Amino acid sequence: MNFKRLITYSFLVFILGLVQILLLKNLALFGIAFCFLYLLAILSLPITIPNIPLLLVSFGIGLLIDVFYDTLGMHALAATFLAFIRPFWLKIISPTGGYDDTIDPTISEMGLGWFLTYSLPLVFAFCLVFFLADQWGTGGILNVLNKSLFSSIFTVILAIFVQLLFFKRRRGI
Amino acid sequence: MLRILQFLYGLRSFLLFALLEVLAIWLIVANNSPQGAAFFNSSSAVIGSVLKTQSDVVDFFSLAEENEILLAENARLTEELKAIRITPDSVKIELDSALSATFKFKGARVVSNSLRFSQNHLTINKGEKDGIKPGMGVFNQEGVVGRVKSVSTNFAVVISLLNTGSLTSSKIKSNGEFGTINWDGKNSRQAKMLYVPRHVKAQAGDTVVTSGFNAVFPEGILIGTISSIDQTGDPNYLDILIDLSTDFSTVKYVYLVENTEISERDSLNQQSKIQDEF
Numbered sequence A: 001m002n003f004k005r006l007i008t009y010s011f012l013v014f015i016l017g018l019v020q021i022l023l024l025k026n027l028a029l030f031g032i033a034f035c036f037l038y039l040l041a042i043l044s045l046p047i048t049i050p051n052i053p054l055l056l057v058s059f060g061i062g063l064l065i066d067v068f069y070d071t072l073g074m075h076a077l078a079a080t081f082l083a084f085i086r087p088f089w090l091k092i093i094s095p096t097g098g099y100d101d102t103i104d105p106t107i108s109e110m111g112l113g114w115f116l117t118y119s120l121p122l123v124f125a126f127c128l129v130f131f132l133a134d135q136w137g138t139g140g141i142l143n144v145l146n147k148s149l150f151s152s153i154f155t156v157i158l159a160i161f162v163q164l165l166f167f168k169r170r171r172g173i
Numbered sequence B: 001m002l003r004i005l006q007f008l009y010g011l012r013s014f015l016l017f018a019l020l021e022v023l024a025i026w027l028i029v030a031n032n033s034p035q036g037a038a039f040f041n042s043s044s045a046v047i048g049s050v051l052k053t054q055s056d057v058v059d060f061f062s063l064a065e066e067n068e069i070l071l072a073e074n075a076r077l078t079e080e081l082k083a084i085r086i087t088p089d090s091v092k093i094e095l096d097s098a099l100s101a102t103f104k105f106k107g108a109r110v111v112s113n114s115l116r117f118s119q120n121h122l123t124i125n126k127g128e129k130d131g132i133k134p135g136m137g138v139f140n141q142e143g144v145v146g147r148v149k150s151v152s153t154n155f156a157v158v159i160s161l162l163n164t165g166s167l168t169s170s171k172i173k174s175n176g177e178f179g180t181i182n183w184d185g186k187n188s189r190q191a192k193m194l195y196v197p198r199h200v201k202a203q204a205g206d207t208v209v210t211s212g213f214n215a216v217f218p219e220g221i222l223i224g225t226i227s228s229i230d231q232t233g234d235p236n237y238l239d240i241l242i243d244l245s246t247d248f249s250t251v252k253y254v255y256l257v258e259n260t261e262i263s264e265r266d267s268l269n270q271q272s273k274i275q276d277e278f
Helices: A003-024 A039-043 A049-070 A072-090 A112-134 A139-167 B002-010 B011-030 B045-084 B260-270
Strands: B101-115 B119-124 B136-138 B144-149 B156-162 B165-174 B178-182 B191-195 B205-211 B224-232 B239-244 B253-259
Touching: A003 A039, A003 A049, A003 B045, A003 B136, A039 A049, A039 A072, A039 A112, A039 A139, A049 A072, A049 B011, A049 B045, A072 A112, A072 B011, A112 B101, B045 B101, B045 B144, B119 B253, B119 B260, B165 B224, B191 B224
Parallel strands: none
Antiparallel strands: B101 B119, B101 B253, B119 B156, B136 B144, B136 B253, B144 B156, B165 B178, B165 B205, B178 B191, B191 B239, B205 B224, B224 B239
């Protein structure tokens, strides 16, 4: 990652964090569908990024969101888990011939269908860990599954809209 | 030795993952224990000011509504004051300790609030500078809101009543039976009343208020009304469900109450070896 991309990425994290804290924090559709749009920052990290920086960056972003949510540790826990399984999932769904070195896992590079298969299970795993940690010892597992399913769908839909509207297009979609 | 190191090096990303997860779990546990040092939350200066700016903007749109609520509250208080105020006559009543003021009240604005998780918190815009201390009770004109958890110079974090870890000492107003209010993490408008023995005659619609036993709240602050009573669950206690009177999604302004005698009561309890659940 060269310097210019580092600046662009920091800016993306800043904007997504701001949107998450100021607009999406109190939003819950029908009381079950939460939006964790800031995960887009972790999802759109380059495919070739080594594991160690990926884990550290995710933990940092999660902690940052936690501090504003007053849920210290929960977002960090779930985001680190997402970062840990991301390389494995990328390997499983890699197209024949593997990935280009310079490519980013975004809609404009990989297409809508690939992005759905890429992001939906990862965000679902995040939500599962997050709501398990949140409801530990209180709610039933059904409640957790319910919230996770709808939250992940809602998050991915919003992430797709954000990419279509604001991400720079390198090729036509 | 070299082989072991190589093996560990091969596992480095997993080890880092495990380390970070343990750190995160430690943070969750440390942050949720009642006595845990909350050193890193929304009461810190930078984070508090960001949340305050946000609520400054959002609150602007509900000013008219808030004014009306304040007006209604003022009218009610004026009426009460009129009834209490003694007209001067020849008899002079000496105040004794039973009548002296043991509670001090303060007002604050809520700058951040959550109600959809199982551990919910509020942040208010008053802190150490304004005399807020951990342990103070928080309520508004509708009913009980929570209890102060930690304070910084300018802000304070409140454990909401909608927190599965919060216990509030309460009683049924009509017959004076005691119980403990605890939220089960499901519906933000309902909570459970625990430890009410089976012989108690209570019915749906009865009012539940604070008992004043744990010295956080004065006696008689509204909590809610009984919505349903079930005898089938626990063999010793009733299953009582309560409709909370406070609408947590619209809490904007709150009152804080401090018991000035809490240290005296605490030391007395300690002297007689009683553990107060606070």
